[in-house]
Amino acid sequence: MRDFPSQLRDHTLFQIKQMLEHKDFTLATQAQLKLAEKLIEQQDRLMEKVR
DSSP states (O other): OTTSOGGGTTSOHHHHHHHHHTTOOSSSOHHHHHHHHHHHHTHHHHHHHHO
16 A cells, blocks of 8 residues: 555554554654554455455
8 A cells, every 4th residue: 555654564453553552653653553553444445446
């Protein structure tokens, strides 16, 4: 996905949610974490639009 923060591409949704819960913004900003979370959760719907 083009908009996905590159520094988070090797992290799972669980890891991203943990960072948000613990307010761990050392790897990415809160906005980047929320964007990554949203994109992962909506990936099936987004992929349908591409087809």
